[in-house]
Amino acid sequence: MKKKKRGALYYLKRDMFLYLLLLPVILYYFVFKYLPMGGIVMAFQDFNIFKGIFHSEFVGLDVFRKILKSQQFWNSVRNTLILNLSTLAVSFPLTIILALVLNEIRAVRFKKISQSLLYLPHFISWVVVAGIAQNLFNMTNGTVNGIIKSLGLDAVPFLSENGWWIFTYILCNVWKEIGWGTIIYLAALTGVDESLYEAAYLDGATKFQRIIYVTVPMIKSVAVTMLILDVSKMMSIGLDAPLLLGNTKVMAISEVISTYVYRLGIEKACYDQATAIGLFQSVVNIVILFMVDRIAKMIGEEGIL
Amino acid sequence: MRTDRPSQQRKRHKTSPATMLLYGIVTLTVVLCVYPFLNVVACSLSSKGAVLGGHVTFYPIGFQLDSYTEILKKTSIWLAMRVSLIVTLSGTALGLALTIGAAYALSKEKLKGRKIINGFILFTMYFGGGIIPTFMVVKALGMYDSYAALVVPSSMNVFNFIVMRTFFRELPRELEEAAIVDGASDAKILFRIVLPLSLPIIATIGLFYAVSYWNDYFSALIYIQSADRYSLQLRLRQLLYAGEINQASMAAEGMSGQVMAESLKMATIVVATLPIIVVYPWLQKYFVKGVMLGSVKG
Numbered sequence: 001m002k003k004k005k006r007g008a009l010y011y012l013k014r015d016m017f018l019y020l021l022l023l024p025v026i027l028y029y030f031v032f033k034y035l036p037m038g039g040i041v042m043a044f045q046d047f048n049i050f051k052g053i054f055h056s057e058f059v060g061l062d063v064f065r066k067i068l069k070s071q072q073f074w075n076s077v078r079n080t081l082i083l084n085l086s087t088l089a090v091s092f093p094l095t096i097i098l099a100l101v102l103n104e105i106r107a108v109r110f111k112k113i114s115q116s117l118l119y120l121p122h123f124i125s126w127v128v129v130a131g132i133a134q135n136l137f138n139m140t141n142g143t144v145n146g147i148i149k150s151l152g153l154d155a156v157p158f159l160s161e162n163g164w165w166i167f168t169y170i171l172c173n174v175w176k177e178i179g180w181g182t183i184i185y186l187a188a189l190t191g192v193d194e195s196l197y198e199a200a201y202l203d204g205a206t207k208f209q210r211i212i213y214v215t216v217p218m219i220k221s222v223a224v225t226m227l228i229l230d231v232s233k234m235m236s237i238g239l240d241a242p243l244l245l246g247n248t249k250v251m252a253i254s255e256v257i258s259t260y261v262y263r264l265g266i267e268k269a270c271y272d273q274a275t276a277i278g279l280f281q282s283v284v285n286i287v288i289l290f291m292v293d294r295i296a297k298m299i300g301e302e303g304i305l
Numbered sequence: 306m307r308t309d310r311p312s313q314q315r316k317r318h319k320t321s322p323a324t325m326l327l328y329g330i331v332t333l334t335v336v337l338c339v340y341p342f343l344n345v346v347a348c349s350l351s352s353k354g355a356v357l358g359g360h361v362t363f364y365p366i367g368f369q370l371d372s373y374t375e376i377l378k379k380t381s382i383w384l385a386m387r388v389s390l391i392v393t394l395s396g397t398a399l400g401l402a403l404t405i406g407a408a409y410a411l412s413k414e415k416l417k418g419r420k421i422i423n424g425f426i427l428f429t430m431y432f433g434g435g436i437i438p439t440f441m442v443v444k445a446l447g448m449y450d451s452y453a454a455l456v457v458p459s460s461m462n463v464f465n466f467i468v469m470r471t472f473f474r475e476l477p478r479e480l481e482e483a484a485i486v487d488g489a490s491d492a493k494i495l496f497r498i499v500l501p502l503s504l505p506i507i508a509t510i511g512l513f514y515a516v517s518y519w520n521d522y523f524s525a526l527i528y529i530q531s532a533d534r535y536s537l538q539l540r541l542r543q544l545l546y547a548g549e550i551n552q553a554s555m556a557a558e559g560m561s562g563q564v565m566a567e568s569l570k571m572a573t574i575v576v577a578t579l580p581i582i583v584v585y586p587w588l589q590k591y592f593v594k595g596v597m598l599g600s601v602k603g
Contacts, residue, residue: 011417017491021406033429039438125520127538146359207323265437278435
């Protein structure tokens with residue numbers, strides 16, 4: 001049968017409703033995601049608010065030269081990497097261990113209630129988390145330091161000393177996301193064939209051996225995918241956590257790329273520099289993404305692109 | 306099913322040290338997870354002296370309700386809550402409308418240009434203009450210092466879109482085909498068949514949008530100037546670090562406790578978090594499924 005060639009108008013008319021649904025979506029992405037990409041030209045300009053994007057002078061890579069020479073910029077890059085890597089190093093294995101443990105729990109009610117409570121912190125705002133952290137870890141009147149002092153030890157500067165601040169930052173992140181993070185592993189484990197456990201059980205495998213030889217291989221590919229996703233986000237960091245947990249005493253470690261861009265751009269109105277840093281970050285992110293994807297495919301795992 | 310095992314073996318396993326250890330680990334994790342909440346509630350109900358001395362652990366010392374009656378008088382909190390309520394409701398409605406529309410249209414294989422539009426949306430996950438150019442666009446649109454700035458720029462989330470689209474794709478085709486035979490239009494299929502079948506996923510995505518609007522601090526921080534349009538999180542931050550309007554340069558630790566009593570601060574945290582805690586149990590049975598779907602590659 002010969003298929004009739006139809007014009008674009010035919011399809012537009014036939015699927016009018018669907019295109020109408022898409023119209024606001026396309027408009028949204030155009031205005032709030034693609035128009036700002038045009039703003040990237042500011043990174044190559046000596047941007048002047050009064051002249052605007054169309055009349056500011058182009059200076060080539062001068063803005064980048066200025067940034068790359070700035071010690072503050074490199075500090076923010078270093079801090080971003082330190083905080084991201086250390087959080088990942090702690091939360092990645094802990095999340096998997098918690099998921100494996102939860103998976104072994106057979107009491108349905110106990111498991112359900114535990115999961116509900118473990119997911120809850122994910123829904124709490126960083127403002128509240130920082131407020132709670134302040135209440136718990138404060139040097140002078142924090143509950144945790146109250147306990148430490150009652151044991152006859154010295155108060156710990158959880159929020160005011162660089163090393164301890166990293167510890168507190170990781171702790172808050174792990175507390176907030178560990179439960180939520182298990183969902184994806186538990187989802188992968190719901191599909192595990194029970195007969196595998198039966199076989200291992202009959203062969204005399206202990207509970208621990210069954211976890212290591214049956215359960216762990218089941219979540220390996222999910223774990224690799226999660227790791228790729230996390231590693232590819234190494235250069236991006238949410239503004240909320242470091243800004244809200246940070247304070248003037250730990251600026252040397254809490255100032256990350258996002259907070260630096262915020263201070264530079266919004267507070268000091270250095271639009272060109274802040275935009276250039278944003279662009280630098282986006283480009284590095286994409287490079288890392290391609291790299292980890294390539295590595296994952298090389299070791300025989302499914303990539304993400 | 307492992308429950309099919311002979312009961313003797315099951316009994317032996319239930320009491321084994323390994324099982325005890327596993328239950329112990331979960332219990333301990335749950336306690337660590339819940340404890341900070343208990344501490345906040347206990348502090349909010351304790352006397353000023355007990356909180357300042359760091360004596361409160363998980364039960365109130367020097368019980369009082371004054372901090373809560375005082376909050377009732379703090380109009381700035383209620384005003385901010387009203388702002389956040391308006392923003393959350395309108396943002397969730399807008400987010401759901403855009404997400405459902407895009408997901409439904411792009412789940413149709415017959416649609417011409419589907420791949421291009423998909424790519425157009427997904428590309429923004431990997432590359433963007435950054436904070437400052439977005440800020441300038443919002444400003445140029447005249448949204449600065451308005452509710453619109455809190456709602457519109459973050460109204461659609463790519464991850465939520467992928468989850469929704471995956472769900473629509475996996476709905477049974479037969480129902481839709483039967484409707485097409487009956488001469489139903491795309492609009493009719495969406496409203497009469499697809500939406501009623503999608504309530505769990507709509508609840509899940511709705512919760513995700515609502516929570517992200519309710520908890521949003523950043524948009525308010527950069528877009529809002531007038532104090533009467535402060536969102537709840539921005540106001541909360543300001544009250545917790547009292548005396549400081551400029552959020553970026555924070556008070557040195559220890560300096561913050563002077564203006565507002567600690568117990569009052571903790572009560573404010575409780576009140577600001579309560580709406581989430583109240584809605585949470587109703588929606589949580591849905592969202593696990595939602596997240597599982599999201600794990601299916603887009």
